[in-house]
Amino acid sequence: MAAFDLSGRFALVTGGGQNLGAGVARALASQGAAVAVNDLVADRAEVTAEEIRGAGGAAVAVAFDVTDAQAVAEGVGVARRVLGGEIDILVNNAGVPAGMQVAPFRNLDRAEWKRLIDINLYGSLNCVAEVIEPMVAQGYGRVIQISSGAGRTGLKMGVSLYGASKSGIEGFIRHLSQEVARTGVTANSIALGLMQTLRPLDDDDATHAIERQIPLGRLGSPADVGWLAVYLASPEAEWMTGQTINLNGGTTTS
Secondary structure (H helix, E strand, C coil): CCCCCCCCCEEEECCCCCHHHHHHHHHHHHCCCEEEEEECCHHHHHHHHHHHHHCCCCEEEEECCCCCHHHHHHHHHHHHHHHCCCCCEEEECCCCCCCCCCCCHHHCCHHHHHHHHHHHHHHHHHHHHHHHHHHHHHCCEEEEEEEEHHHCCCCCCCCHHHHHHHHHHHHHHHHHHHHCHHHCEEEEEEEECCEHHHHHHCCHHHHHHHHHHCCCCCCECHHHHHHHHHHHHCHHHCCCCCCEEEECCCCCCC
C-alpha cells in the first residue's frame, strides 16, 4: 500500500469551495478519498467538486450553512447517500463569515461577536456531532480542525473575537481527542499563519512586506494546508491526536 493512501475513505471538507478549503479537498481526493465539498455557496462547491471529478477523483458538492444544525444533518445525509459511506474524515475549514469585520474589540459591532462564535465554534460542533458516532462505531475517524495562530497568540490586527473563537474550538478538539482516543478516532487542529488569502487586499507592497517577515519567505498556500491534512487523515497518523500543529512558515516556533 502506498503511503498516506486514503482509498475507500470518505471526507467532508467545509468551506471547500474556494481558497484553503479547496486545496484541502483536492489533496484528499488526490490520495484516493471520496470528498463531499461543502460551501455556503452552491456554485463554489460545485466548481471544486467538478475539478476533482475532472482529475479522476470522486466528489459531490453539498451546499449548507454549518451554523444551521438541521442543514448540516441534511447535508451530511446527502453526502452519505451519494458517496456511499459514512464520513471517515472531517475537515472543519469554514471559519470566516462573509464580510468579517476587522477592528479593535472596542470598535467591534456586537453583532459580529455572534457571527464569529457561531461559525468557528457552533459550526464545527454541528459537523462533529453529525459524524462522530459513525466514526466511533466503525473504529476509524479523523477530525481535523483548521484553526489560526490568532487563537494562540495575541495580535493587534483587529481579530480578537476571531482569535477567541479559534481558541475555543481548539480547546474542544483537545477534549474530544481524549474522549475518543481508544476508539480509533483522532482529533487535531492546524493553526495557520499568514496565507495567500491575504492577496485580495490588493496591496502588493504590504503583502511583500509581510512575506519578508516570514522566515521561509512566502505566504502559505492551499497546497501547504492540504498536504498536512492528508497526513492527519491517513492511517500513518494514528498516534497523532489532541495536538495543535503550527503551520506558519516558521513565524512562531514551538
